[in-house]
Amino acid sequence: MQLFYNKLHLVCTKLNKRLKIMITNKLFLSILFIIIGCVSFAQSNEQEQKTELKKAARVEASQAKSQTTDPNDGYMGKKQHILRRLTVSEIPSDCPTYKNDMTKEHYVAQVKAWFKQNENLIKDEFKKELVK
Numbered sequence: 490m491q492l493f494y495n496k497l498h499l500v501c502t503k504l505n506k507r508l509k510i511m512i513t514n515k516l517f518l519s520i521l522f523i524i525i526g527c528v529s530f531a532q533s534n535e536q537e538q539k540t541e542l543k544k545a546a547r548v549e550a551s552q553a554k555s556q557t558t559d560p561n562d563g564y565m566g567k568k569q570h571i572l573r574r575l576t577v578s579e580i581p582s583d584c585p586t587y588k589n590d591m592t593k594e595h596y597v598a599q600v601k602a603w604f605k606q607n608e609n610l611i612k613d614e615f616k617k618e619l620v621k
Contacts, residue, residue, distance in 0.1 A: 563587060565596055574604075574615040581610065 562568040564580070565587040571580055584607075585599040604611060 565593070571600070574612060575610050576612055577610055581607070583607075 563586040564571055564584075568580065571584070572578075584603055585596065587596050608616065
């Protein structure tokens with residue numbers, strides 16, 4: 490009878506060890522699965538946020554452009570663009586104005602020539618861009 494109990498105890502001990510190992514493995518795999526899920530969720534959220542920020546920036550830029558562009562302002566819709574680059578609050582009267590019979594290239598060339606002649610009116614951060 491003692492031999493039977495010893496064998497039963499040995500079998501139970503082996504089963505207990507296997508059961509502990511199985512539980513440990515299941516727990517480990519469950520934790521690993523949760524971590525992988527969290528990481529992938531965070532990455533997808535980050536991409537969505539970047540996409541949303543890009544969309545918002547595009548919308549903001551188009552709204553700003555549509556608000557400040559007046560094609561009848563005498564400067565081919567670029568009055569605000571020109572003013573941002575000047576140190577004065579009003580565009581000087583000798584700055585070329587756009588006329589309907591001009592091509593875009595001809596007008597841009599005239600404005601660039603005017604910027605070169607009036608370098609003292611250009612803000613420092615735009616001088617390299619405008620006076621080439």
